[in-house]
Amino acid sequence: xxxxxPNLRWIAGVALATIVAAGCTASAQDSRGxxxxxxxxxxxxxxxxxxxxxxxxxxxxFQGGPGQGALSPDGRWVVLARDEASGTxxxxxxxxxxxxxxxxxxxxxxxxxAWAPSGDRLYFTSSxxxxxxxxxxxxxxxxxxxxxTPRGVPMxxxxxxxSSYSAPSPDGRFLAYRAGEGGNEIRVVPATGGNSRRLxxxxxxxxxxxxxxxxSAVYFVQAVPGRGGSLYRAPSAGGEPSLVLQLEGARSIPAxxxxxxxxxxxxxxLGKVTFDLIDFSGRVxxxxxxxxxxxxxxxxxxxxxxxxxxxxxxxxxTLAPMRVRPTRGGExxxxxGAGEYDWPLSxxxxxxxxxxxxxxxxxxxxxxxxLDGQPPRIVPLPANADADWATPTxxxxxxxxxxxxxxxxxxxxxxxxxxxxxxxxxPRRGSWSWNGFGPGGLxxxxxxFLVSELVDGRTEIRSVRPGAPASVLARLPADAPVRTxxxxxxxxxxxxxxxxxxxxxxxxxxGSAPRILTTIGLVSDVGGGGVAMAFSxxxxxLATTLPGDASAxxxxxxxxxxxxxxxxxxxxxxxxxxxxxxxxxxxxxxFTVIAGAxxxxxxxxxxxxxxxxxxxxxxxxxxxxxxxxxSPDGRWVAYPAETSWKTTLWKLDVSQLVSGxxxxx
Numbered sequence: 016x017x018x019x020x021p022n023l024r025w026i027a028g029v030a031l032a033t034i035v036a037a038g039c040t041a042s043a044q045d046s047r048g049x050x051x052x053x054x055x056x057x058x059x060x061x062x063x064x065x066x067x068x069x070x071x072x073x074x075x076x077f078q079g080g081p082g083q084g085a086l087s088p089d090g091r092w093v094v095l096a097r098d099e100a101s102g103t104x105x106x107x108x109x110x111x112x113x114x115x116x117x118x119x120x121x122x123x124x125x126x127x128x129a130w131a132p133s134g135d136r137l138y139f140t141s142s143x144x145x146x147x148x149x150x151x152x153x154x155x156x157x158x159x160x161x162x163x164t165p166r167g168v169p170m171x172x173x174x175x176x177x178s179s180y181s182a183p184s185p186d187g188r189f190l191a192y193r194a195g196e197g198g199n200e201i202r203v204v205p206a207t208g209g210n211s212r213r214l215x216x217x218x219x220x221x222x223x224x225x226x227x228x229x230x231s232a233v234y235f236v237q238a239v240p241g242r243g244g245s246l247y248r249a250p251s252a253g254g255e256p257s258l259v260l261q262l263e264g265a266r267s268i269p270a271x272x273x274x275x276x277x278x279x280x281x282x283x284x285l286g287k288v289t290f291d292l293i294d295f296s297g298r299v300x301x302x303x304x305x306x307x308x309x310x311x312x313x314x315x316x317x318x319x320x321x322x323x324x325x326x327x328x329x330x331x332x333t334l335a336p337m338r339v340r341p342t343r344g345g346e347x348x349x350x351x352g353a354g355e356y357d358w359p360l361s362x363x364x365x366x367x368x369x370x371x372x373x374x375x376x377x378x379x380x381x382x383x384x385x386l387d388g389q390p391p392r393i394v395p396l397p398a399n400a401d402a403d404w405a406t407p408t409x410x411x412x413x414x415x416x417x418x419x420x421x422x423x424x425x426x427x428x429x430x431x432x433x434x435x436x437x438x439x440x441x442p443r444r445g446s447w448s449w450n451g452f453g454p455g456g457l458x459x460x461x462x463x464f465l466v467s468e469l470v471d472g473r474t475e476i477r478s479v480r481p482g483a484p485a486s487v488l489a490r491l492p493a494d495a496p497v498r499t500x501x502x503x504x505x506x507x508x509x510x511x512x513x514x515x516x517x518x519x520x521x522x523x524x525x526g527s528a529p530r531i532l533t534t535i536g537l538v539s540d541v542g543g544g545g546v547a548m549a550f551s552x553x554x555x556x557l558a559t560t561l562p563g564d565a566s567a568x569x570x571x572x573x574x575x576x577x578x579x580x581x582x583x584x585x586x587x588x589x590x591x592x593x594x595x596x597x598x599x600x601x602x603x604x605x606f607t608v609i610a611g612a613x614x615x616x617x618x619x620x621x622x623x624x625x626x627x628x629x630x631x632x633x634x635x636x637x638x639x640x641x642x643x644x645x646s647p648d649g650r651w652v653a654y655p656a657e658t659s660w661k662t663t664l665w666k667l668d669v670s671q672l673v674s675g676x677x678x679x680x
Contacts, residue, residue, distance in 0.1 A: 062303070064325075064668030068093060069112035077329065077662050078103070078126070082180040082223050084329060085128045085137075086110060086321035086666070092163045093327070093664065094118065094128040094137060105139060107163050110666070118158075118165055124151060127180045130322070131206070132187045134160045138206075140179055143169065150176035153192055155206070172208045182224040182233070184251075191224045191233045191251075201235060201249060215249045215256050223319065225273050226251075234259070236268045244268035246278060246295075260297055272320035277669060279317055279326070290317070292673055300673040326667040335655035337371055337384055340632050342600060342607060342620055342645065342652050347633065349656075350384040352391055357382065359644035359653040361405035361459065366646035369653045370410065370428070372402040381410050383428065386651075394428060404458040407647070409481060411464045413440065423466065425481045434481040441468045451501030451508075452476075455599040455645075456549030456558075456606065467500075476500060489525060501557065503550035506575070508532065508557055510546050519548070519559060521575065533573055533581045535561055547595045550575075551603040556623055558597045558606050561586065568592055568610070572623050587621055589629055594619070596642065600649035607632070607643050607652045618643050618654050 070077075077084070077095040084095045090110055097106045099121035105128055106115040119125045124142040131138065141154040153173040157166040172181075172190060178198030182191045187206060191214065194200045201224065204211035217237050225234045232248045235256075244267050249256040262268065262280055270279040277300075280291040292301040305317055305328055318327045337350045337357040354373030361370045363383070373382040379396040394410075396402060401421075402412045408428055413421040416439070423437040452458050452465045459465060463480030465488070474491040488502055491509060499510035506523040517536050520529035535546065548559045557573045568591040574583035591610035599606040605622040610631070617634040633640055638656035645652050 062667060062672060064671030066666045068110055068664035068666060070108060070662055070664060071114045077331070082127045082319055084318040084327050085130050086327050087130050088132060088134040088322040089160070090323060096126045096128065116163065118156065119169065129181055129183060131183050132185060138172065138181050138183060138190060140177060140181065141169065144171050153177050153181045153190060172206070173204055173211065175202070175211065180223050182226055184226050184230050185228055186230055191226065193224065201233060203251065214251065214253070223270070225271060228274050234271065234273055236271070238267065246271060259295055269317045270319045270326065272324060275324045275669065292669065324669060326669055328665050328667065330663045333657060335657040337369055337653055338656045339369065339386060339651050339653050340618065341650060344630050344632060347636065348386060350386070351388055352382055352384050354382055357655055359642055359655065360402065360410060361407060361644060362646045364407040364647060366648040366650060370405045381426065394426065394431065404464060406459050406462060411436065436464070436479045436481065440466065451547070451549035451597070454503040454550050454552045454554065455601065456597045499546045499548050501548045501550050503554035506554055508548060531580060532575065533584060535559060535571065547597055549597040549599060549606065551599045552601050553603050556603060568594060570594060570621050585625055587629065589619060589621065598643055598645040600645060601647065602649055607645055609641060609643060616640050618652055
């Protein structure tokens, strides 16, 4: 994998957004080590008018989403939001390249910078006035335009909390910003602060706002689920907004510019991200790829238009070498890999080698990494392959065919031969990061793989093995989310809404009428998040999440009775904000999980017996960890230790890109 988001295996819902936005800053020691592993920059598409902006501090990690970077009106300075241990701060660097210089401290959440048209003032969103609440407000900071240094301290502009980005009017007298629940109000306030007025009420949408060059209107984007983004124009004097352009298909709008009348539209085709430059009439002027934009990195890559009509973008390169620790606690071993981002899939049967999804020369590959320091064995995959999971002998992967269909294959690690498991595998059901599936929390069934698919309106879970017909394990109702399914032998468990509660249902034997095993929370507690669930190897215990804000970091260990409801339930506080991906040890003594708080995540061992403490195995590393796999003998746990290695900025002169007229890339 070449990106820091292992597809479909991460945390769902709000936790995912928080973690993606947070990141970490690599230590000098990490930077030196990773520079030795991978020194070559990934190839970037050559575009007319593309200018790199070199950041001298290669260990700096900056946020790269829309509105998180801003180029000064005279083009001399770039302001970026940088994640730090105590918060998010604003930094400035010359657009010609060089060292970033701090503008604000890191004790607050300072984000979404926007320049005043005069170039001597910066507006940004900050938690400074929040007094311990999660609210943020628009602040302003006076700057010396010649040196880029602050003059004075930040001053509060808005009285109401805002929601992300603010936009100064062309004459510099007013600010437009989003406020209200979910950012559904667009308000206008004097740039010097004071009372605001509501311009309009919108639905959900991308947070960026832009003014008409003459100040007569404010443009905003509204998204419709399942459809493309819509660009609207709201008169600044008041009145109903008018539709400027509706994008058909599932295309989003990460950036737009009323001055040049251009829109950047993002779309995904067969797992590949493509961008369209479109004018306000809907005419496509250019289609192609921007540096650093992938399916996993979302809309990172395009931050927005600058005062001169150029696009500002970013590519953050994140590395994660594979590390191994004893499940009972002990020092970490860093394995001898060379991929940019290694992700554990399985172990070999002797528990001496880890099978990882990786890259080789910028292409997908499988690496077999040894605990004894031997060179890795590298098995290349097709360029469009997406590795799923592995048994000790095979790796499953899929390649896109048409639409969201996939061809599902298995690679024999010994012979290198491939076997087609399913010629036409439909869309996945649910988020795999929450599936327990097999005993021990495995996504494999000893010799084969467990897959889920929507068939005739029902969720079908099958075991597929190379050279053998598929075996159907379960056909669940459409309203029983597959993300919570677990199976062990002839028993299966899944969640189901019962009244106003979410219950763990147990069917034994599989397919029989289920009974309530235990109730894990109210429907309102679960919300859009998932429930982790996995049987121990002998099937006597079931690990599951206890949803709810106050108890999300508690694990339930349920002893499965032969009949009736469970009465032996152990609640284990993890000392974290969330946890997921349980991996049972084969002796059923407990399981490893990924536990986390905000952007920090680590491997922890959760005991299945009362009175034993939770062991936080990798928390001392301060490297975010999002996945783990336990060895067959239960002695080791493998995990990727993530660190950001390099942030690259680029500026794109759009006029050069479209000067050749309309073009399809």
